[in-house]
Amino acid sequence: MPPNDLDPQEDGVLSPSVGLHGPLGRAMDRVDTWANFLSRAAMTIMLVLILIQVFTRYILNDPIEGVIGATELYLMPIIVFGSLSYLEMYDGHVRVGILFEALPDKLRAGFNVVLRLAAAAFFALVCYGASREALKAWDYGYRTSGDIDAPLVTTLVIAPIGCVLIVLRLLVNAAGDVQRLRDATDRTD
Known part of the structure; x- marks a missing residue:
């Protein structure tokens, strides 16, 4: 988070300067913060599970099963898709800054x-495609393979949920940009 993209609030907490600053913007900020909390929790759980897996494999010579499956099917998608909208909340995605x-x-x-x-x-199209795959897995009753036997739809719904969040955040930030553009035009007139 670059310091120039943040506005201090009255309680000393930094808030994003992009996006809308009304009730809709604050509600979206809460949703994005919650999704990022889930993403961080998934990362912590993944770290603990992998440490336990290494300990039980190399020290006890009896590895626990399901760690790799849980990591690749659930935890890693939550980490990625849970943090996308939060990063956009702080305008943190990569761009050619010098230009x-x-x-x-x-x-x-x-x-x-x-x-x-x-x-x-773009993310709406990704959401559409991922949602179709999740619905297909639901309709046909597809199951995961490997250590974990669960309905495949339980892992396939993570991407569409994350995509919906990033689409909403991008629209909120675009509305904030339009609002700032309108304010800048009003000041110059």
């Missing part, structure tokens, strides 16, 4: 709107 920062504020805000809407469309 982008050299642009005037109005042009930068306009590009932000276009880029965020394009990214939202």
